[in-house]
Structures are given as C-alpha cells and as structure tokens.
Amino acid sequence: MRHILTSEQFDRPFLEWLFQQTDSLRTAFAKQQLGRPLDWSMLFTIFYEPSTRTRISFEAGASHLGMRVVSTENAREFSSGAKGETLEDTIRILCGYKPSVIVLRHFENGAAERAAKVSTVPIINAGDGPGEHPTQALLDLYTIAREKGKIDGLTIVIGGDLAHGRTARSLAKLLAKFDDVQIIFVAPPRFRIGRDIKDYLKRHHAHFSEEIYMFPALAKADVIYWTRIQSERMMTWMPKFMRRWIAMLMQQPYIIGRTELERIREDAIVLHPLPRVGEITTEVDIDLRAAYFRQAENGMYVRMVLLDWVLQ
Amino acid sequence: MRHILTSEQFDRPFLEWLFQQTDSLRTAFAKQQLGRPLDWSMLFTIFYEPSTRTRISFEAGASHLGMRVVSTENAREFSSGAKGETLEDTIRILCGYKPSVIVLRHFENGAAERAAKVSTVPIINAGDGPGEHPTQALLDLYTIAREKGKIDGLTIVIGGDLAHGRTARSLAKLLAKFDDVQIIFVAPPRFRIGRDIKDYLKRHHAHFSEEIYMFPALAKADVIYWTRIQSERMMTWMPKFMRRWIAMLMQQPYIIGRTELERIREDAIVLHPLPRVGEITTEVDIDLRAAYFRQAENGMYVRMVLLDWVLQ
Amino acid sequence: MRHILTSEQFDRPFLEWLFQQTDSLRTAFAKQQLGRPLDWSMLFTIFYEPSTRTRISFEAGASHLGMRVVSTENAREFSSGAKGETLEDTIRILCGYKPSVIVLRHFENGAAERAAKVSTVPIINAGDGPGEHPTQALLDLYTIAREKGKIDGLTIVIGGDLAHGRTARSLAKLLAKFDDVQIIFVAPPRFRIGRDIKDYLKRHHAHFSEEIYMFPALAKADVIYWTRIQSERMMTWMPKFMRRWIAMLMQQPYIIGRTELERIREDAIVLHPLPRVGEITTEVDIDLRAAYFRQAENGMYVRMVLLDWVLQ
Numbered sequence: 001m002r003h004i005l006t007s008e009q010f011d012r013p014f015l016e017w018l019f020q021q022t023d024s025l026r027t028a029f030a031k032q033q034l035g036r037p038l039d040w041s042m043l044f045t046i047f048y049e050p051s052t053r054t055r056i057s058f059e060a061g062a063s064h065l066g067m068r069v070v071s072t073e074n075a076r077e078f079s080s081g082a083k084g085e086t087l088e089d090t091i092r093i094l095c096g097y098k099p100s101v102i103v104l105r106h107f108e109n110g111a112a113e114r115a116a117k118v119s120t121v122p123i124i125n126a127g128d129g130p131g132e133h134p135t136q137a138l139l140d141l142y143t144i145a146r147e148k149g150k151i152d153g154l155t156i157v158i159g160g161d162l163a164h165g166r167t168a169r170s171l172a173k174l175l176a177k178f179d180d181v182q183i184i185f186v187a188p189p190r191f192r193i194g195r196d197i198k199d200y201l202k203r204h205h206a207h208f209s210e211e212i213y214m215f216p217a218l219a220k221a222d223v224i225y226w227t228r229i230q231s232e233r234m235m236t237w238m239p240k241f242m243r244r245w246i247a248m249l250m251q252q253p254y255i256i257g258r259t260e261l262e263r264i265r266e267d268a269i270v271l272h273p274l275p276r277v278g279e280i281t282t283e284v285d286i287d288l289r290a291a292y293f294r295q296a297e298n299g300m301y302v303r304m305v306l307l308d309w310v311l312q
Numbered sequence: 313m314r315h316i317l318t319s320e321q322f323d324r325p326f327l328e329w330l331f332q333q334t335d336s337l338r339t340a341f342a343k344q345q346l347g348r349p350l351d352w353s354m355l356f357t358i359f360y361e362p363s364t365r366t367r368i369s370f371e372a373g374a375s376h377l378g379m380r381v382v383s384t385e386n387a388r389e390f391s392s393g394a395k396g397e398t399l400e401d402t403i404r405i406l407c408g409y410k411p412s413v414i415v416l417r418h419f420e421n422g423a424a425e426r427a428a429k430v431s432t433v434p435i436i437n438a439g440d441g442p443g444e445h446p447t448q449a450l451l452d453l454y455t456i457a458r459e460k461g462k463i464d465g466l467t468i469v470i471g472g473d474l475a476h477g478r479t480a481r482s483l484a485k486l487l488a489k490f491d492d493v494q495i496i497f498v499a500p501p502r503f504r505i506g507r508d509i510k511d512y513l514k515r516h517h518a519h520f521s522e523e524i525y526m527f528p529a530l531a532k533a534d535v536i537y538w539t540r541i542q543s544e545r546m547m548t549w550m551p552k553f554m555r556r557w558i559a560m561l562m563q564q565p566y567i568i569g570r571t572e573l574e575r576i577r578e579d580a581i582v583l584h585p586l587p588r589v590g591e592i593t594t595e596v597d598i599d600l601r602a603a604y605f606r607q608a609e610n611g612m613y614v615r616m617v618l619l620d621w622v623l624q
Numbered sequence: 625m626r627h628i629l630t631s632e633q634f635d636r637p638f639l640e641w642l643f644q645q646t647d648s649l650r651t652a653f654a655k656q657q658l659g660r661p662l663d664w665s666m667l668f669t670i671f672y673e674p675s676t677r678t679r680i681s682f683e684a685g686a687s688h689l690g691m692r693v694v695s696t697e698n699a700r701e702f703s704s705g706a707k708g709e710t711l712e713d714t715i716r717i718l719c720g721y722k723p724s725v726i727v728l729r730h731f732e733n734g735a736a737e738r739a740a741k742v743s744t745v746p747i748i749n750a751g752d753g754p755g756e757h758p759t760q761a762l763l764d765l766y767t768i769a770r771e772k773g774k775i776d777g778l779t780i781v782i783g784g785d786l787a788h789g790r791t792a793r794s795l796a797k798l799l800a801k802f803d804d805v806q807i808i809f810v811a812p813p814r815f816r817i818g819r820d821i822k823d824y825l826k827r828h829h830a831h832f833s834e835e836i837y838m839f840p841a842l843a844k845a846d847v848i849y850w851t852r853i854q855s856e857r858m859m860t861w862m863p864k865f866m867r868r869w870i871a872m873l874m875q876q877p878y879i880i881g882r883t884e885l886e887r888i889r890e891d892a893i894v895l896h897p898l899p900r901v902g903e904i905t906t907e908v909d910i911d912l913r914a915a916y917f918r919q920a921e922n923g924m925y926v927r928m929v930l931l932d933w934v935l936q
Contacts (some may be wrong), residue, residue: 078676293404364699612720
C-alpha cells in the first residue's frame with residue numbers, strides 16, 4: 001500500500017515521474033479531457049486543526065478527478081475531553097467506513113506515520129505539527145522544475161525564517177537529491193537554518209552557503225524562495241506589542257518590493273509558500289517573475305497526481 | 313464575466329427574465345425533468361462567518377443542478393492571526409483551484425466587490441457585513457411577483473426594524489424599479505427607515521409614506537413584509553436585561569398574530585426574511601396568506617437560476 | 625412517511641429483515657456490485673452538536689449509495705443568540721430546500737420527534753441529547769446477530785456505566801424482543817442500570833440479573849458489551865483531580881485486558897460502542913473475539929440500509 005508520509009520517501013526517478021505526470025494532468029485538465037478517472041473512489045479529509053487552504057486544494061482536486069469527498073475540520077473532537085480516543089482507534093474506525101484514501105492533518109509530529117501503521121487504506125500526510133508536510137514540499141519542487149525547465153545546476157536562495165519554517169527546511173532537503181544545486185540561505189541571525197539540515201546537506205554533498213543580507217544573494221538567484229519571519233516564535237518572554245515592534249524592524253531588511261525586484265535577474269522567479277503578510281509587497285504581483293500564485297495552483301495539480309498514485 | 317454583487321446591478325428586464333426562469337426551473341424540478349445541467353461545474357462556498365441557512369440553500373441548489381461543492385464556514389482562518397492574508401490573496405489562490413464560481417460570505421462591507429476585482433471566476437455575494445445580500449433581495453421580490461402575479465400597482469407594507477434591517481432596505485430600493493408601487497413603512501420611532509432610502513425613492517419617483525402604528529397600514533396592504541426589531545442594537549449603554557425588557561415592550565405593538573390577521577385583506581400575503589423570534593406568532597402559520605416558508609423555498613430556486621446565469 | 629426516531633419503534637420482524645438486508649448490502653458492496661441505487665436523492669446532515677464519527681458514517685454510507693450530501697455541524701447557529709429560531713421553523717425551512725432525508729443530531733431530548741412532526745421528508749434521529757440514538761442501538765444488535773448467528777438464547781453481559789450509558793440502556797430494551805435472552809448487568813454500585821429499564825424488562829418477561837464483580841459474569845457470557853464509566857458525571861461537588869483519581873480506582877476492577885480475556889469463553893465476543901478510553905486495553909485488539917472495530921464498521925452498513933428504507 002502506498003502512503004505519503006514524508007518528503008524524504010521519494011527518490012529522484014519518482015520526482016521526475018511526478019513532474020511529468022503533473023504536466024500531463026494539467027494539460028488534460030485545461031483541455032477538459034480529464035474525465036472522472038477516480039469516480040469509483042472516496043476521499044476522507046480528516047483535519048485535527050483547520051488548514052482551509054490545504055483542505056480545499058485536496059477536496060477540489062479530488063472532486064475534479066470525480067472522487068466523492070467526506071470532510072471534517074473537527075477531527076480534534078475525536079481525541080478531546082472525556083471522549084478522548086487514540087489516533088490509532090480513530091483511524092481503525094474510519095477505515096471501517098471504507099474510504100479509498102485518508103488525507104490527514106494533525107497537530108502532533110509523527111501522527112501520519114502512526115496512522116499509516118494501523119490504516120487499511122493509503123494515508124496522505126497533510127501536515128503533522130512541526131513535522132512534515134510532504135505535498136507542500138513536492139509542489140514547491142515541481143514549481144521550480146516547471147518554471148525553470150530543470151533543477152540541476154540552479155542557484156536557489158531560500159530566505160526568511162529558516163529556523164522554524166517547515167517548508168524551507170523540507171525544500172532544502174529535497175534539493176539535495178539534484179546535481180550541482182547551489183543553495184544560499186538568507187536569514188537574520190536568530191532565524192538561521194538548523195544544524196540538522198546543514199549536516200544533511202553535507203552528507204549528501206550539496207553546496208550551500210549562509211548570508212545575513214539579502215541583496216548579494218538575490219542578484220545571483222535563479223530561484224528565490226521567500227518565507228515569513230515567524231515573529232510570534234521569538235523572545236516569548238517579551239510583551240506582545242514589543243515583539244511586534246521588534247519583528248517589524250527585523251523584517252524590514254527582508255522585504256521584497258519593487259526596489260529589490262530591480263536587482264533580481266530577468267529570468268529568475270520568486271516563490272513563497274503563502275500566506276504572505278508583507279514580506280513580499282503587492283507591487284511585485286504584476287511582475288511575471290512573481291510565481292507564487294502559479295505555485296499555489298500547482299499545489300492542486302500535484303495533489304491530484306498523488307491521489308491517483310496512492311490509489312494505483 | 314458575470315458577478316452578483318449588489319441588488320442594484322439588475323434592471324427591470326433582467327428581473328422579469330429572472331422571475332420567468334425561476335418559474336420554469338421549479339416546474340422542471342417538481343417534474344424531475346431538471347437533469348444535472350451543471351454537472352461539469354464546481355462551486356466553492358467560502359464563508360467568513362457562519363450563515364448556515366444561506367450556505368445550505370446554495371449548496372442544495374447547486375447539488376440539485378449536478379454541481380460539485382467544496383465548502384468552508386471557516387474562511388476567517390485565512391485572514392486571522394499570524395497567518396493573516398488579504399482577501400485578495402485568498403481569492404487569487406482559491407481561483408487557482410479552478411472552481412467554476414465562488415459564493416462568498418464576508419463580514420466587511422464591500423468585500424464581494426474587492427473579491428470580484430481579482431477573481432478569475434464569477435463571485436456571488438452571499439452577504440458582506442452590513443452591506444449587500446443581493447440574492448435575499450431577489451428572492452423577496454420574486455416571491456411577491458409569484459404570489460401576487462405582478463408587482464406594478466401593489467401596496468406594500470414594510471415593517472419592523474427598518475433602520476438596521478438590510479433586507480427591508482434592499483427590497484425598498486428594488487421596488488422603486490416598478491410602476492405605481494405604494495410603500496408604507498411601519499416602524500417604531502427609533503427604527504425608522506433611513507434618509508438615504510427615502511432620498512433614493514424620491515429620486516426614482518416612488519410613492520411611499522411612513523407610519524408608527526401598524527393597524528391602518530395592514531388593512532391597505534397587498535403585501536406585508538415583516539422583520540424582527542433588532543433590540544440588541546438599541547441603547548447599548550443600558551444593561552442587557554433592561555434592553556430586553558424594553559425591547560419586549562417595544563415589540564408588543566408590532567406582533568402579527570391571529571387578531572392582526574383578521575384585519576388583513578383576504579388576498580394579501582405576509583412575508584418575512586426569517587428567522588423570526590416572535591414578531592409573527594406560530595398561529596399565523598396555518599393561514600394560507602402566510603407566505604414566509606414558501607418565500608424561503610423560493611430562495612433556493614432563485615439561487616439555482618443565478619448560479620446558472622453566472623455560468624453562461 | 626418513514627422516520628427513524630427511537631429504537632423501540634421496530635418490532636422483531638423488522639429487525640430480522642434489517643439484519644438480512646444489511647448482510648446482502650455488505651456482500652454487494654464488497655463485490656462492488658452495489659452501484660449507486662440512491663443517486664437520485666440528497667441527504668442533509670444537520671448536527672446541532674458535533675458527533676464526527678456518526679456524521680462521517682452516515683455521509684460515507686450515503687455517498688457509497690450515490691446520494692449527494694449537504695452537511696453542517698454548525699446547526700446550533702440556527703437557534704442561538706438573537707437569530708434564535710425554533711427547531712420547527714428550521715426544519716420547515718430546510719424541507720423547502722428539498723432534501724430526500726434529514727439526519728438530525730440535537731442536544732435536547734425529544735428533538736427528533738418534534739422535527740418529524742413538521743418535516744415533509746423522513747427524519748433519522750442521530751442522537752437527541754440524553755434521549756435516543758436508535759441507529760447505534762440497531763448496529764449493536766446487528767453485530768450480535770451477525771457474529772453469533774442468532775440472538776435467541778444468548779447470555780449477554782452488559783457492563784460499565786449503566787446509569788448514564790445511553791447505548792447500554794437501549795440495547796437492553798431491544799434484547800427484550802428476543803426469546804430466552806439472559807442479560808447480566810455488571811456495574812459499580814453508583815452506576816447500576818436504572819429502575820425504568822428493569823421494570824421494562826420485567827414487563828416483557830426478559831431474564832436479567834445484576835452483578836458488581838465482573839469475573840463470574842464474564843465466564844458465562846456469549847456476548848460482552850462493555851462501556852466507559854463516565855466519571856465526569858459523578859460527585860460533581862468534588863474537585864476534578866480528585867474525581868479523576870477516584871474514577872481511576874473505581875474503573876480498575878472493570879478493565880478488560882489480557883488476563884480477563886483468558887476467563888472468557890472461546891466463542892464469546894467483546895463489543896464496545898466506542899470510543900474507549902482504557903476500559904478495554906489495546907492488548908485485546910488482536911484477539912479475534914474483540915469485535916468492536918467490526919461493530920463500528922457494521923454501523924455504516926446498517927445506516928445505509930436504513931437510509932434506503934426511509935426512502936422507499
């Protein structure tokens with residue numbers, strides 16, 4: 001049985017197959033030649049915490065493929081209070097209702113793996129706490145491949161809050177599977193990429209460097225992957241208004257606006273996992289190099305291919 | 313592209329076409345001859361605040377037409393807290409998931425218009441804060457047309473809380489598009505219809521008058537459109553129990569019960585946007601002139617026609 | 625019109641028909657020969673309080689039958705606050721949106737019956753407060769019939785919190801419709817089965833006895849129906865931590881684990897309405913006599929048959 005639990009489970013041949021499949025699927029979809037290939041199947045979206053964007057992209061994708069969908073954003077009810085039951089019991093019971101696949105969002109690291117152990121149907125991890133969110137990582141990678149035509153040999157700037165950002169960390173790991181990729185991490189001192197990621201990259205012979213200022217890095221980039229500085233996570237002993245104020249100051253040198261756009265190469269692209277809250281200004285949106293809304297759209301197509309894959 | 317943003321966007325020919333289409337659709341539906349004309353399409357219901365009745369009537373109507381539905385009542389999550397993103401970003405991302413139409417409920421005046429500016433698919437406004445709720449206004453008007461066979465020349469009593477009631481205000485404006493309509497507003501002094509509406513009616517040469525007591529008005533009415541007195545909006549400096557008590561006293565002369573029914577003409581109808589909380593007693597329900605449940609049902613048919621219209 | 629309001633509305637011939645139908649349906653489903661017999665119909669799930677498991681089993685079952693589903697877990701919004709409307713008004717309005725059947729979950733005893741009085745479509749009670757939850761009772765009974773091949777003549781131990789447990793009470797009443805059933809109630813002194821149930825059983829000439837210790841009872845059982853001790857309901861004047869501690873002590877002699885399993889007959893089965901929170905240990909799960917996950921699965925099939933039945 002095929003589960004999707006972590007972005008590391010995929011090797012390079014799979015990733016290349018995935019990119020190709022996604023290209024084919026979106027072409028078929030645009031030409032309205034997709035049909036309803038999965039109309040025999042049923043998706044359960046079981047969300048222990050709301051993540052409306054992820055849920056909607058899975059449900060819309062599943063529906064475009066003809067799947068029927070049974071949905072809850074209220075799964076925490078299963079495990080809360082006097083009625084509290086284990087994730088394992090919940091998954092066993094849900095499997096008895098005969099879904100074809102379960103998309104699971106949970107607040108605990110490792111939840112998807114625990115679910116997969118007892119499940120009789122494929123589990124797709126739609127984020128488990130601070131842990132993994134593999135379909136996000138795959139859509140990021142697919143967007144680079146699609147926009148740039150390749151991944152090998154690219155210079156990729158990953159910036160923002162690299163200490164806490166799950167997507168930035170996952171992307172870095174996936175990039176290590178490709179050849180001659182140059183990663184430049186850009187982050188304020190307190191938000192640098194973790195030692196575990198750097199060790200991982202070294203073990204896989206990936207080239208990377210770290211910067212504090214974004215300007216030199218931006219000019220070299222083929223791809224700029226920008227993220228929000230999660231100021232709510234810093235200096236939690238300070239009063240909130242003070243943290244906000246410091247966060248604002250701190251974020252200032254990491255905002256991509258019209259001026260920064262001028263320093264970026266003509267053929268570069270700007271990505272962001274979204275939502276953004278100011279770290280890329282809306283002036284950037286009309287620039288063709290701003291690829292983040294296309295990236296979000298890619299998310300649905302990648303998820304459609306993955307739904308189809310686990311059901312084979 | 314066709315959006316439905318405000319009840320004022322429609323002219324009289326459109327309204328007449330809408331009434332006719334709704335009549336045809338309900339006949340086809342009752343005879344089970346409707347088929348699934350929109351089974352190629354997908355509806356997103358994106359609700360930033362719950363409005364279960366409105367959402368269910370859209371989703372049921374869409375489903376009756378064969379549309380697939382992806383739904384959230386939790387859209388506020390998009391814009392809340394640290395993840396907060398603009399409505400414009402959210403709509404752009406949702407459009408990437410390729411719905412055919414978005415039904416949007418929002419808590420801010422003008423939200424639907426802002427959404428329509430960036431959307432690549434039709435937006436239907438399902439209420440934006442104190443602003444517009446055009447499909448409610450259209451179903452009210454359709455009910456009058458259907459029940460009375462015409463709108464021109466009718467005497468229409470609009471009563472209750474006319475200062476805050478969105479539906480009463482919208483209906484008054486729509487009625488001004490018809491000929492020789494007499495509107496009688498009935499409201500307690502503090503809850504009279506706004507000057508803006510009266511100016512609008514004057515500009516459009518509509519006849520109207522204002523009353524404080526309901527009895528003389530009721531006797532003249534072809535149509536009685538009754539609404540709840542929103543006592544929670546008055547004298548907010550008073551303690552709650554006192555406001556309730558005053559509200560009860562204040563509402564007393566504006567309750568339609570069996571006695572009031574006797575004063576109403578045999579061929580009149582009683583409408584209410586619902587929910588009601590006592591301003592029309594349940595004794596009235598069995599009277600054939602009580603049209604408010606038929607009015608609610610009409611809501612679904614009107615919305616089905618509008619879904620079909622924006623998708624043409 | 626056929627409603628499902630209480631487990632007592634069914635006589636023995638109906639129950640036997642139901643068991644047979646459920647067997648046929650699950651066979652057809654497993655062979656993928658079910659088709660979509662109800663694809664002309666639409667289900668509304670109207671939940672005034674969340675009960676995610678029940679809702680999902682209804683919605684998945686309905687979807688497997690080809691029904692379209694419109695869903696809310698937020699129905700309490702109808703009746704809350706200033707917008708508060710009666711259940712009767714809500715049901716009348718929902719019927720106007722032309723569902724084929726409404727599955728209703730409510731927090732008030734008797735709500736389903738009140739709904740059925742004004743509804744123009746079948747109502748299925750999915751739990752109304754401390755009152756009834758008939759589809760749960762029917763799936764419990766079906767599981768016994770399926771696992772043991774018959775109900776007549778069985779010895780059935782019902783244990784745990786019999787004072788508050790709705791499912792245990794309903795099951796006891798249903799068992800009285802069969803011949804020569806021996807019921808042994810096992811509960812701590814404060815959690816004994818109610819006098820009303822005992823009177824009911826006497827009136828229907830059913831054999832029953834009561835025990836405080838579980839061991840002698842377990843050894844005699846064909847069927848063990850175990851439930852959680854709802855410690856949150858006891859001694860509410862005590863601080864919470866104390867109640868938890870006492871509950872833990874109190875529950876100790878009522879936990880079924882590996883040791884208890886050794887005392888149980890080879891051909892006995894262990895049932896539980898789930899969720900469990902420790903009263904059956906996970907060691908028991910791999911034993912073939914542990915039937916509670918099969919029981920949960922049966923819930924969907926029974927509900928599918930009932931959906932089909934009310935729509936005839």
